[in-house]
Amino acid sequence: MNRNSASLPLASPLSNTEIELRLLMEAIYLRYSYDFRDYTVASQKRRVLHALAQLGLPSISALQEKVLRDPLLFGRLLEYLTIPVSEMFRDPTYFLALRRHVVPILQTYASIKVWVAGCSTGEEVFSLAILLREEGLLSRTQIYATDINPASLEKARQGIFPIESIRGYTANYQRAGGRSSFSDYYTAAYDAARFDPALCADVIFADHSLATDSVFAETQLVSCRNVLIYFNRELQDRALGLFHESLCHRGFLGLGAKESIDFSSYSERFDTHSQPERIYRKAT
């Protein structure tokens, strides 16, 4: 026996938990058309088990039974299945690279379209809007901010973030090459910071699933960070296909700091524009 561990068949049959997990995702798809079937299992399993504990249910099968009959419970489960964890100017070097290496090229367009895919509660959208305003581009930019979770989209629309996050956001903003004082962009009231609604005057927030929907606009920049890591390889390929199709000639794709197209079937169809920041450019 001298088998290569990388090509080993599955070590063990599916556990009951994994079987229940698959059945739950199939049920959700059939009942609500939300497609989580091609999400990576390890993280999905942790989130569903966490939801079980929070909802006080004994098993994934019990959760499935309730979810099928109770759309409100499904709405709550959706909060656990999607990960609304973000921060403004997360990975500041990404925004610094956009500012230095992408903005000068965006400036050559008369009008610009940006797609923030998987925008969650909007931190990334507001960060990009601030950056584009500082670079004089916001007034001719249309941002499409999409997510599958309607509750997250509603939060994103409001642009209100917890005040205790602001200190970290401010540090990120400064490291991202911010040209102003971060406090110029929000009004603090009680325990919240409300961001200038003008920042999002030209943002279209829309329901869109990378798993089931198609392309809707020609864009110069797609920013999709910390979303593809939750997808298996097939679904990653589908999403990258949508981005590729959406991008204009030589358009830009920004991924998360630790995400890469190296293991996808699109690795040849993008050039690396900014390596450590994972900014790619549609290849000719």
Add this chain to the structure above:
Amino acid sequence: MNSNAPPSPGRRVEAVVVGASAGGIEALLVLLHGIAPPWRLPVVVVLHLPEGHQSHLAEIFAERLHIPVHEAADKMPLAPGSLYFAPPGYHLSIERDRCFSLSCEPPVRFSRPSIDVLMASAADACGPALAGFLLTGANDDGAEGLYRIHQAGGITAVQDPKEAQIPTMPQAAIARHSPDHVLALRELRALLLQLESAHAH
């Protein structure tokens, strides 16, 4: 899959996962000292580091070892004979197809990457064909993960708290279940070599 007798170190495992925190770099350098080709066993490490900084662990260890060393990337397949480190700021999991996945879920036991997350996912993916090592550290991350490896029938080993630079982490694991091995670092190293030699045959 619980067995009363400790699994034999001569049994074939497909991967080793290692967790360490405070004092972990020095401990890892002893544990992994001198490993070189034809080393075939993949070793995956979560070492707690502050978030928001680039990790130089892969470079540090690549300079000292003679096997490929990588920072684990999303969907990267686990290759034979390589050493992997979890990137800072992300949880690292192993999927059933023996590829890595990353996630930004909230910290677990104040840690991201979390040792528990890596170990539990690896236990799901590899079942009994996994060994978990837990070294020095000042918190209880890894105790639950090591227990999950044990439940899945894998081999569990912790650094002897008497020898660990910070004994909290190994102690927490020993309190959670009886690990198969409680050993000084150089004995852990001998166990790792045994696992490798069983893996290669």
